[in-house]
Amino acid sequence: MPRCLGQMPRYLEISFKISCELSGLLINLEVTSLLPKSSSQGQHEEVSMTRIRTINEAVKMIKHEDPDSSITAYFIRMLAYNEKIRSVKTGSKVMVDFDSLLAFLQSKEYALPMEQIKIN
Numbered sequence: 001m002p003r004c005l006g007q008m009p010r011y012l013e014i015s016f017k018i019s020c021e022l023s024g025l026l027i028n029l030e031v032t033s034l035l036p037k038s039s040s041q042g043q044h045e046e047v048s049m050t051r052i053r054t055i056n057e058a059v060k061m062i063k064h065e066d067p068d069s070s071i072t073a074y075f076i077r078m079l080a081y082n083e084k085i086r087s088v089k090t091g092s093k094v095m096v097d098f099d100s101l102l103a104f105l106q107s108k109e110y111a112l113p114m115e116q117i118k119i120n
Helices: 055-065 073-081 098-105
Strands: 011-022 025-036 052-054 087-090 093-097 116-119
Touching: 052 055, 055 073, 055 093, 055 098, 073 093, 073 098, 093 098
Parallel strands: 087 116
Antiparallel strands: 011 025, 052 093, 087 093
C-alpha cells in the first residue's frame, strides 16, 4: 500500500515482500521503491525541454539576437568536436544543445556534462 514519506511529499514509497521456497531453500525478497507522486488539483510541474539545433540553426539564432556577432558555424562545430558543448552526431550531421552553447559563450556552468553522443 503506498504511503507518503514525511519529508518527501512529492514521492510515494511502495514496498512489497515475497517469500517462496525453491528446492528446499527459503527465499525472502523485499522491494522498496520511490515513485513520483502524481500531482493533484490539475497542477502540473513545468517540464524543461532541451533546445537541440543544427549548427546552422544555432548560428541563425545567435545572429538574430546579435546581428554583429562573429560566431561562425565552424567555431560551433569545433566546440562540439572538442566536447566544450553538448552535441549529438548522427552520420555527418552535428546537432548542438543550444543552452550549453549559450552557457559556454557566457562562461557559465551548465548542469549536464559536456559530451558528444555519436549515433551510427
